[in-house]
Amino acid sequence: MQLTDTGESRVNGYLFVLERSLKSFLPPEVVRDAVREIESHLRERIASADGAPNEREVVERILAELGPPLRVAQAYSAERTIDEAVATGRFVAIVRAVGHLAATTVMGFLAGLGFLIGYLTSFCFFAIAVLKPIFPNNVGVQFIHGFPVSLSAHFPVGNADLRGGYWIIPFALFCGLGIFVGTHHGARRYLSWWRERRLS
Amino acid sequence: MSHETWQEQLRRGSLDLAILLTVSTGPRYGLAIIQHLEAFTDLVVTEGTIYPILGRLTREGLLEAEWVEGEAPHARKYYKLTRSGAKRLTTMKAEWRAFADKISRLMDAAEESRHATH
Numbered sequence: 001m002q003l004t005d006t007g008e009s010r011v012n013g014y015l016f017v018l019e020r021s022l023k024s025f026l027p028p029e030v031v032r033d034a035v036r037e038i039e040s041h042l043r044e045r046i047a048s049a050d051g052a053p054n055e056r057e058v059v060e061r062i063l064a065e066l067g068p069p070l071r072v073a074q075a076y077s078a079e080r081t082i083d084e085a086v087a088t089g090r091f092v093a094i095v096r097a098v099g100h101l102a103a104t105t106v107m108g109f110l111a112g113l114g115f116l117i118g119y120l121t122s123f124c125f126f127a128i129a130v131l132k133p134i135f136p137n138n139v140g141v142q143f144i145h146g147f148p149v150s151l152s153a154h155f156p157v158g159n160a161d162l163r164g165g166y167w168i169i170p171f172a173l174f175c176g177l178g179i180f181v182g183t184h185h186g187a188r189r190y191l192s193w194w195r196e197r198r199l200s
Numbered sequence: 201m202s203h204e205t206w207q208e209q210l211r212r213g214s215l216d217l218a219i220l221l222t223v224s225t226g227p228r229y230g231l232a233i234i235q236h237l238e239a240f241t242d243l244v245v246t247e248g249t250i251y252p253i254l255g256r257l258t259r260e261g262l263l264e265a266e267w268v269e270g271e272a273p274h275a276r277k278y279y280k281l282t283r284s285g286a287k288r289l290t291t292m293k294a295e296w297r298a299f300a301d302k303i304s305r306l307m308d309a310a311e312e313s314r315h316a317t318h
Contacts, residue, residue: 030255034255036275036277038248041231041247041251043273044276047272065246066246067246067249072248072249072252079252080256083256
């Protein structure tokens, strides 16, 4: 079957949505390959529908059998991102996989929120360690009414009662690293569990 | 577990084996694999979800993929079984047969004891 402009736009629209959805989770070369393969599938199906009277009906049936683009994209992401994250343990891959689950399931969202808090907390500690030697008077343990309440950086210092010497740097590095490793290990185990559950 | 969940798990669990069996006779492209599966099984519910599985099996080294131009008006991506895929398929077939035999024996035993009590 030779598609009219309307049929062609419907197919291109499907591929566009698929590509956009895949781009948020997968590397560009994987997206290109996946879209090319799905387009090849569609063209093959359409070509084999020679003689069908209603083009619109045929295109809609073929697209329905293939599945909505978001569902296809989710299947790609689920197969790819989680496997990659569990196998490599790389930070970007883990964040991408956790983000994918957070966007698609309620439990994934809650877990993702927990991991986000963990990662952000560790980065805050790292920031303190970096800022202390640059702004020694702005970074320290903040005391309120004589009690230590936080490890923080103030710009400007104002009335804040900041204390503590350079020992804050190794302390912040130790805490940041501990929280980062704990969060990362937890995220990888969570994804591994999720993968096992999917395969079972 | 609902009946639908059980069916879905059964389908997912057997899809990898079905795909490896399909390409074990020779290289096939995505749509040909889907059509073969549709002809013999009810495993393909949404055609688009087969491609990510083919991608995973390729990443795991069980399949090898290659784009072939000029055979049709559009390029086709062919999949073929690798040596490691063939090994895995042999193991999976043996395990599947053993598993199916055990379940069959269990069903027969249940049937026999049901007849005996009546």
